[in-house]
Amino acid sequence: MGEIICQTCDSTIEHFEDEKVTKLYANKCPNCANHTNENK
Numbered sequence: 001m002g003e004i005i006c007q008t009c010d011s012t013i014e015h016f017e018d019e020k021v022t023k024l025y026a027n028k029c030p031n032c033a034n035h036t037n038e039n040k
């Protein structure tokens with residue numbers, strides 16, 4: 001099981017099939033993309 005994680009809020013955006021546990025960091029989840037960088 002792999003996970004795509006938001007770099008901004010550390011929440012899991014999406015899961016994908018994988019043989020091992022993998023975490024990939026995406027720049028922003030759709031939720032964070034709706035906000036500007038105000039939380040930086």
Ligand SMILES: [Zn+2]
Binds near residue numbers: 006010011028030032
């Ligand atoms: Zn996020």
